[in-house]
């Protein structure tokens with residue numbers, strides 16, 4: 001499943017390509033979306049903004065229409081210039097949103113070949129492939145929807161603060177004291193954005209055993225968890241050029257060609273030496289979703305409370 005920062009990057013790219021532009025064509029293979037489009041046409045609306053909320057990507061059209069998509073395992077949004085060949089077969093297409101530049105004519109004087117070529121590429125299409133969840137909402141139905149979770153404070157949003165994140169964890173500890181912290185870090189209703197890789201990395205950075213109950217987590221540990229979450233997510237969004245996540249940037253003993261685990265502290269490193277203390281990293285499945293959780297038994301000691 002894509003991590004929150006991947007969805008965030010997707011939303012940012014969609015925002016750049018579609019934001020402020022007018023929809024010139026809308027196409028879908030999904031009956032429910034097509035029915036809504038029949039009733040209240042998407043064509044002619046302006047894309048007001050594109051937003052990531054945890055694992056969800058929301059496209060806001062003018063006139064109170066919101067396209068809500070969940071990426072799940074295999075869903076993805078691609079951006080193409082109109083006429084460009086798609087990288088995935090057409091049968092995997094679920095939605096196409098085509099937009100046109102607001103201004104068709106160049107506002108400046110230079111009219112060399114390159115300029116004209118660029119100009120003729122003024123139309124973009126955003127293509128959603130393979131997503132299993134895609135639906136239209138109004139602001140009101142989105143608010144009421146039980147399927148689209150009411151997300152917690154998004155780790156990557158501008159309004160995010162450490163105090164806000166700590167408050168969310170503290171509230172969860174009060175209402176669900178036996179919840180394991182590794183499960184809570186993945187719970188998008190508490191804090192939105194963290195995926196399974198970051199869950200283990202963040203718990204390691206905070207020195208917190210991911211299987212501890214929330215009632216045993218101190219205020220300082222909550223702060224450390226929230227700070228690490230913010231730091232890792234932000235760093236990986238800013239880097240932006242690669243899908244690879246990086247939390248470990250210490251001296252590298254290996255060659256330049258590195259596998260995924262070589263850039264992380266604990267994730268997928270079970271049996272290998274802890275980069276901090278040398279103990280063997282452990283792995284265990286966790287929660288009702290049986291997600292793999294990695295930790296160092298020395299750096300992240302067990303506390304029964």
Ligand SMILES: [Zn+2]
Nearest residue numbers: 274277296299
């Ligand atoms: Zn260790």
